[in-house]
Amino acid sequence: MNLLKSIVMGAATALFAVAAHAEDMKMSVTTSFANSGLADVLLPEIKADTGINVQLLIVGTGQALKLGAAGDVDAVLVHSRPAEEKWLTAGNGTHRREIMYNDFIFVGPSDDPAKAGAAEKATGALQAIEAAKAPFVSRGDDSGTHKMEKRLWTAAGIAPEGDWYRAVGQGMGAALNTASGMNAYIMSDRASWLKFANKGDLKLVFEGDPILFNQYAYMPVNPEKHPHVKHDLAEKLEAWLVSDKAKALINGYTLNGETLFTFNAKTE
Amino acid sequence: MSDFFGGIAQAARLILTLDPDLAEITLLSLRVSLMATLIASLIGLPLGAWLAINRFPARRTVIALLNGLMGLPPVVVGLFVYVLLSRSGPLGVLGLLFTPTAMVIAQVIIITPIIASIAHQAIRELWADYHDLLISLGATRRQRLITLIVDGQRPMLTASLAGFGRGIGEVGAIMIVGGNIDHATRVLTTAISLETGKGDFEMALALGLILITLAISVNLVLHTLNRTERGSRW
Numbered sequence: 001m002n003l004l005k006s007i008v009m010g011a012a013t014a015l016f017a018v019a020a021h022a023e024d025m026k027m028s029v030t031t032s033f034a035n036s037g038l039a040d041v042l043l044p045e046i047k048a049d050t051g052i053n054v055q056l057l058i059v060g061t062g063q064a065l066k067l068g069a070a071g072d073v074d075a076v077l078v079h080s081r082p083a084e085e086k087w088l089t090a091g092n093g094t095h096r097r098e099i100m101y102n103d104f105i106f107v108g109p110s111d112d113p114a115k116a117g118a119a120e121k122a123t124g125a126l127q128a129i130e131a132a133k134a135p136f137v138s139r140g141d142d143s144g145t146h147k148m149e150k151r152l153w154t155a156a157g158i159a160p161e162g163d164w165y166r167a168v169g170q171g172m173g174a175a176l177n178t179a180s181g182m183n184a185y186i187m188s189d190r191a192s193w194l195k196f197a198n199k200g201d202l203k204l205v206f207e208g209d210p211i212l213f214n215q216y217a218y219m220p221v222n223p224e225k226h227p228h229v230k231h232d233l234a235e236k237l238e239a240w241l242v243s244d245k246a247k248a249l250i251n252g253y254t255l256n257g258e259t260l261f262t263f264n265a266k267t268e
Numbered sequence: 269m270s271d272f273f274g275g276i277a278q279a280a281r282l283i284l285t286l287d288p289d290l291a292e293i294t295l296l297s298l299r300v301s302l303m304a305t306l307i308a309s310l311i312g313l314p315l316g317a318w319l320a321i322n323r324f325p326a327r328r329t330v331i332a333l334l335n336g337l338m339g340l341p342p343v344v345v346g347l348f349v350y351v352l353l354s355r356s357g358p359l360g361v362l363g364l365l366f367t368p369t370a371m372v373i374a375q376v377i378i379i380t381p382i383i384a385s386i387a388h389q390a391i392r393e394l395w396a397d398y399h400d401l402l403i404s405l406g407a408t409r410r411q412r413l414i415t416l417i418v419d420g421q422r423p424m425l426t427a428s429l430a431g432f433g434r435g436i437g438e439v440g441a442i443m444i445v446g447g448n449i450d451h452a453t454r455v456l457t458t459a460i461s462l463e464t465g466k467g468d469f470e471m472a473l474a475l476g477l478i479l480i481t482l483a484i485s486v487n488l489v490l491h492t493l494n495r496t497e498r499g500s501r502w
Contacts, residue, residue, distance in 0.1 A: 026366065026449075035466055057366065057447040058462075071355035072365050173465025180467070198467030226355060228363070 025233040026073040028057040028064035030144055031171045032102070033077060033216065036191030036260055038253050045249060050236050060143030060171060068092055068219070071226030075234040079216045080144035093219040094231075099241050100250050100261045101215045104148060106206035107176075107193055108134070108185035116185065122209040123156035130156075133164040135184035139175050140167025148214065149187050155211070176202075189214060194255045216261075242267065275473025282474060290475075294482065297455040300368050300442070301435035302486075304375035305383075308435075309428045312380045316387025316427070317417055320395050321409075331388065337381035342374075346441030349374045353445065366447040371455075374441040379431035386430055390423030391416050425494055429487055436483050456482070 033039055034056055043054055057067060061078040068076040069092045077099070078084060084096055106116055106125050114132035119125040129136050138160070139146040153160050168178050172192040179186035180200040188196075193204065218241055220234035240246060242265035250263040282290045319331060351357050353365040353373075364370045394416055402412050417424065439457035446453035448462060456479045463472035 024452075031465070055366070055447075055449045055452050057449060070357075071360070171465050173467060177464070177467060196467040198469060228355065 023051050023233065024053045024055055025075070025230045025237065026055045026057060027075045027077060027237070028059055028067045028073045029077045030061050030064060030079060030216075031058055031173065032079070032145065032189040032192050032214075034058040035173060035195055036102075036189075037195055037255065038191070038250070038261060041249055041253055042246070045245070046237065046240055049245070050240050052233050052237055054237065060139075060141050061145075061147070062142035065092070068221045071221060071229060073221065074230045075218060075220045075237065077216060077218050078144055079214050080147045081215065081217070083144070083147060084217055084219065088219065091222055091225055093222050095219065097218045097238055097242065097265065099216050099218050099246075099265050100263045101213055102261045103190055103207070103214055104145070104187055104212040105190050105193060105204050106185060107179065107188055107202050108205040109183045110201050110203045112205050114185065117205040119206060122152055122206065122211050125206040126152055126156040126158060129185050130158050130160065130164075133162065135164050135166065135182050136160070137175055137179040137182065137184045137186040138165060138167040139172065140169045141171065143171070144214075145172060145187065145189060148212075152187070152211070190258075191255070191260045194258060194260065215264075241265065271469040271473060274470040275477060278470050278474035279477040283478065290478070292451065293454050293456055293459050294478065296368065296453070297436060297457070297479070298482070298486075300371045300455060301375060301432055304372045304379060304435050305428055305432040307372070308376045308380040308383050308431050309424075311376075312383030312431070313387045313417070313424050313427065314413075315380075316384040316389075317391045317413055317420070319384075319388045320391035321412060321416065331385075334381050334385050334388070338385055340378055340381065342378055342438050342440035343444065345374050345377050346444035349377065349441065349445045365445065366449060366453055368446070368453060370445040371442040371453060374445045375435045375438060378438060378441060379435050382434055383427045383431040386427035387420075387424055390427065391420050394420050394423070422494065425490060429490060432486065433483060436486075437479065 029039070039056060043056075047053055057064070057073060059067070061080045061083060064076050064078050065083060065087045067073045069087065069090070076093070087093060088096055106122070108114070108116055108129075114129045114134040116125040116128045119128055138149060166178070166182070166184065168175050170178070172188060173196065175186060176188060176192065176196050177198055178184070180198050180202055183201050185205070190207075218238055220231060220238065221229045223229050223231040247263040247265075250261045251259065253260060319327065319334075349370060350365065352359050353362065353370055354360055355363075355365070364373075398416065398419075402415065407415065437457060439461055442453075442455060443458050443461065446455070446458065448454050448458040454462075456475055460472045460475045460479070463469075463475065
């Protein structure tokens with residue numbers, strides 16, 4: 001009986017999932033948000049509380065902002081403040097609301113040949129990697145993580161280039177796969193690293209510098225620029241994202257016993 | 269190798285438990301690629317046949333163009349369809365981006381040249397055999413075309429299946445125009461790409477095995493329905 005039921009249910013979902021779109025809204029988010037697993041926790045709760053079925057487009061920050069600017073999504077949730085502010089100044093969104101943060105870490109070969117783990121600061125870890133010419137994988141895809149990495153190299157006074165610096169131009173997961181295959185150093189957000197299943201010989205080598213703080217912000221797409229966007233749903237979603245319920249879910253989400261995100265939205 | 273055997277075990281588990289998410293993405297994969305194959309066949313098969321039996325000045329150029337388009341990079345087609353269907357693009361008002369319809373459109377563009385080229389090649393050979401007979405019987409152009417299409421059923425089926433094979437295994441274009449949205453536009457290939465990104469090779473391989481099985485099954489079913497390799501009709 002159960003078997004039959006699951007066949008019928010499966011077929012029914014498949015046939016009707018696309019047809020029912022009364023309260024669908026689209027949001028472009030960064031890979032780290034979705035890959036961390038937090039999305040799987042929040043989305044069903046959002047649907048239950050607000051009736052909004054949030055459809056996620058999981059891309060890098062660069063592409064996420066581009067989709068918002070083109071009006072192809074109703075809101076964006078990304079993490080790269082300079083790019084966000086530029087996007088807002090161009091009239092693409094109504095406002096920027098900080099929701100939560102997580103942090104970046106450096107991952108590298110378990111024997112840490114460049115001794116990056118011994119550094120005091122994140123910039124020091126990068127200088128150690130550059131000095132040792134140890135292989136380093138960069139996202140190279142204009143994502144929030146990539147932008148952060150570039151800012152750190154600049155802060156460390158280094159223009160990374162040479163054989164040891166490999167820009168793969170791909171998402172966090174693909175870049176981690178590359179680093180794992182080459183046994184190279186890489187900067188990752190903590191969530192993606194913890195969820196990553198193909199660690200190989202890699203381990204976390206550096207963490208904890210406040211400069212590695214990674215703020216997520218929510219921005220509804222400007223309905224004056226794109227009249228078709230579902231701005232009312234975007235506002236409803238924002239109200240939920242800054243609610244006490246969201247706070248409890250975000251702060252309470254752990255992976256292998258580690259808290260990944262810290263809620264820091266201010267009530268207006 | 270452990271990932272590989274884990275993948276097989278995972279595939280078996282997903283199929284035996286009739287995982288509803290798996291059923292959903294598998295059905296969407298089938299729906300999108302079968303629809304694209306149907307549309308592309310309706311355009312490509314007659315086009316291929318027509319090119320085989322008609323002579324006109326630009327014929328060589330058209331055929332060369334068609335053969336060249338067989339190698340269209342899916343990611344470029346995806347980007348092209350994205351730019352067309354984006355809200356900021358010329359067809360943006362239709363609101364088709366990130367829907368299965370957009371995925372069908374992209375696949376039709378990718379597989380129509382394949383179907384047309386293979387059909388053209390097959391019908392051209394058939395036409396060489398039938399040419400004198402059909403002319404001596406005084407068949408009209410229309411009658412010639414119909415005869416060739418009816419007798420060329422099997423090579424036509426092969427052409428369509430080649431298109432279907434390209435479509436069901438394609439990821440570059442549908443990732444861009446579909447967006448890989450869970451419960452809306454996620455199909456087998458984009459799910460495989462997602463699982464690979466998470467480093468979950470077992471799940472990615474399991475989905476890959478299911479995709480290959482599905483592609484082979486569709487081929488078997490269609491060949492059986494068309495009674496190829498059976499008795500006198502081989």
